Amino acid sequence: MENRTYTISVYSENNVGLLNRISGIFLKRHINIESLNVSSSEIENVSRFVIVVNTTEHWVKNIVGQIEKQIEVIKAFYHTDEETIFQESALFKIASHLLFDERQIQNIIKVSNATIVTVSRDFFVISKSGRRNEIEELYQQLKPFGIMQFVRSGRISVSKAEMKISAMLREFQEAEEV
Template sequence: MEKPQSFTFSVYTENNLGLLNRISQIFLKRHINVESINASESEIENVHRLTIVVEITEAQAIKVAKQIDKQIEVIKAFYHREDETIYRETALYKMPINCLYDGGRVQELISDTYASIVNVSKDYFVIEKTGKKAETTRLYNELRPFGLMQFLRSGRISVTKEVMDISSELTKLVS
């Protein structure tokens, strides 16, 4: 039996109302939990890209990609195994200001993890960390004992390791 693994779907679309809902329904009908989702402009004018991360088998990934491709506004859907992509997430950590001056341990964590302070106020400061999910989770776990006030992690952004001439392929489909 095939073992589930992490797959990243790159879905190139027109930017139409309701499309994200219809795509999420494809995963819902198959009882697939979406781990992460990100929507943004793509490298092609008027074409948007959804990046969706799920844990499924490759057989399921093939079926889901075909089903997504059937949506009218979808130009093309691709899926990739984790080892086929370069990916990152960004996390924000809101901390009480007193942590900044409490023995230097939080400052040490920030430096050791290549994070940075992006905002400081009289009551709190905000740390930003970009990396893989394991890296942002590790910093989360290390900051919690210091009174973490808020935490937010973005959806995955990724590009393929393999050279894919997506722009020219999609331009042909859009034309």
């Protein structure tokens, strides 16, 4: 089996220590986490971890099985890039004088569909959302001008197919109400 990029979605209760235990599952198998994002989900009081790894399907199935054994985990899924819609976001902090002195920067911002978030006397901040390669391309274009600070988020994604978790939790909540 060959390595591929997989997006793992973990629905869980929001408990202290869970992130540490989940990352330990990857550590034991010497699998690097490429990207990690944790946020609230579409389900009230349920958090969603979005974890990106590059491994084989055998290992990703094994990892998802181990994650689901954690008490706070409601359900975990894995998807290939073709099965998801995903993006990342990035912020670039650049010296303000370049915005006015280097016309090329304005063109780079426009062509890349980035936006200027704020401008101050000393710096301006550009925001870019898109695929990782689009953010990397913008980084490479801005690098010669000098980037004061750069940060990129973890992947956020939704699956193309319906996630059965919502229906499963609705049935559970309805059963509790009876």
